[in-house]
Amino acid sequence: MPSKKERDWSTTIVTYSTVIFAIVSLITAYITITNWRTQRQADRPYFSLKESPQIELQKGVTFEFEFTNVGKHAASNLVSNTYVFDQSLTLKPIHIDEYALINDIPRETATRLLIQLNVQEISFTDVVRPQYLVIYLSYTDPVLNQAYQQALFMKWAGVIDEGAQPLVYTEASEKDKIINYLRSYHLKI
Structure with a gap:
């Protein structure tokens, strides 16, 4: 023992x-x-721009974006809020729009978004002042039942000598000013 x-x-x-x-x-x-x-x-679902947005000048200005869901899960209840406003940040927005899709967007599937500025919204002459474009996407992952948001901040140099200038991404230093501007108009961001 x-x-x-x-x-x-x-x-x-x-x-x-x-x-x-x-x-x-x-x-x-x-x-x-x-x-x-x-x-x-x-x-999770995540949207990425497939190519540079197309800009068309015809009875106004049309921007065409093609987003691709690069995540593994589908995205459902996609809502896009689009805002276009002068880069001076002193004028009211010239374009506010909300668009909701009914169908789910599976992985590796593209969806298009058109932003159309008609002649009434924009002073269409040989020169169109520089503008900011903000696209705020909100959607749900139906697998995880979780909501997500994405914001795309772009700027456009406008129209110079009847030529549409390309869209470029906004610099990080401009983000807070843009968000404050949008909040002053009680817009989603």
């Missing part, structure tokens, strides 16, 4: 082993949950 000292030593070893096993199990569970959450976010 083992002595009391040997039994205490054996009990101590078993206790420490159990504690170490419990800590390792907690760490493993934490890593597994973290990896699962990361993978889940990687699978």
Whole structure:
């Protein structure tokens, strides 16, 4: 029969082993949950511009965007809010529009968005002043039942000598000013 000292030593070893096993199990569970959450976010729907937006001058200005869902999950309940406003940020927006799609957009599927500025919205002459374009997308991942938002900030140098200038991405330093401008008009962003 083992002595009391040997039994205490054996009990101590078993206790420490159990504690170490419990800590390792907690760490493993934490890593597994973290990896699962990361993978889940990687699978979410996400829209990317496929090509540079097309600009057409004809009885106004039309911008055509082609977005592709590059995520693994479909996107449902896609709503786009589009805003066009003067780069001076002193005039009211010339174009505010909301468009909602009924159909889901599966992965690797493209959808088009047209922004049409008619002659009444924009002073259409040989020169159109520089404008900001903001596209605010909101949609749901039907697999995870989670809502997502994306905002695309672009600027357009306008029309110079009857030629439409290309759209470019807005600089990061301009983002806060644009957001404050949109909020001053109580627009979604």
